[in-house]
Amino acid sequence: MTNISKNVAASPDREPTAPLFDRFNHVDHWVFDLDNTLYPAQCNLFAQVDVRITDYIANALGMERQAARAKQKEYYRLHGTSLRGMMIEHGMAPAPFLDYVHDIDVTPVTPSPLLAEALKALPGRKVIFTNGSVRHAENVLARLGVADHFDGIFDIVAADYVPKPDPTPYVTLIQRFGINPGRAAMVEDLHRNLLPAAAAGMTTVWVRTDSEFSHPDPAAQAHPGDHVHHVIADVEAWLAEITAHLR
Template identity: 50%
Template sequence: MNHSAPATLADQPDLSRFADVRSWIFDLDNTLYPRHTNLFAQVDVRIRDYVQRLLDLPSEDAQLLQRDYYRRYGTTLRGLIVEHGITPDDFLEYVHDIDHSPVEADPRLASAIARLPGRRFIFTNGSRLHAEKVMARLGLGPEFEDIFDIVRADLLPKPHPDTYARFLSENAIDPTSAAMFEDLARNLEVPKALGMATVLIVPRGTEEVLAETWETEGSEGAHIDHLTDDLGVFLETVLSGIPAA
């Protein structure tokens, strides 16, 4: 890919790089399921409610603080730990106590992931239990070797470089033969610097997306190798170019 030009859905770069990938690393929320499922909106509301209850704030002030911590610390949880010294268990249990039924089974995605050569991982700033519930709804599970969640990350979220280092070390992954799939461009900067192929999952072209402005920043950066609005179709395209074992 010529990094002087941004990746676009209409102008995908050469996919041959994926022939050498042996570790496939997936974010969870808004990556393995599409953003329009709106599952994370439930989590967002419960985070706001938690902050409001914890700090005895009006709803609007709690939401502003939640957003501030999310942007500055990577997760609201990290901000609450640093600024207020909370312990994570109650927070994680409360904010992920949601209705997972909006996530629908995705046989096409499950089949594509199962056929990827090598090892598969989930690397999320959420909790393991939340990841397992999402995976069950999607029809995923045994294909993945590990779920590396925020607790495994010692509560230090992506995009902190130490968290990527911990993940790679614990799973003995060579980043130069890895690919990472994410819905936040800033979470792909470190992977690209380490030598991974990077894929940004973007909303469908006609979708109305309610997201923080900063969340969409960087999608045209040189650290993004590929863009896709359909992960299953993208993986099928990648697989079509990988010689059968």
């Protein structure tokens, strides 16, 4: 049964059955996605990335933007990321692509002292797991003011360019950070990316948003599946509630 935390309106048959902290007091490793998860989806950072991916593909393949955008979405659908599609289909070097597409303005993200305070109080190790780059993650974490509260960043390079939700990078992540999945929680805005985490034994937390970039499978949004254990609307409020009695 999926639990709906207090910062999500719960239906009458899905009221929380235990205090929020009690439902996570077994966790000593916290795995957080980055984009549209640690900051509100309304910041719309990925819209900037999306445009720059189209531009890069257009320039790399000598295409008009409309054709490049269609190719971008095709590769995302077939390969998990447009980057991986370009690598597989065209032998593209990944580093220049990542540098270009993540050269964005992060000022739409508002610094969050409340999130920083909650992360500081949260027991256990905290790791970022992103299909983006370390550089992008560092820029966003610095803007939020929370960089000092994470023990590591596992990015697309560390994953050997194999994106979530392929199970392979989850195995590598678990090994690299010494994570016991039974004592770990993963927090994500793409519920399909929680499938391998749940299969490995992690507690999963889906950040439900209205962002189009969080809805690759709109039909599954209302009923994401048993691999989603908890549903929240806002990470900042959720963590503040979990850690309220610890500060």
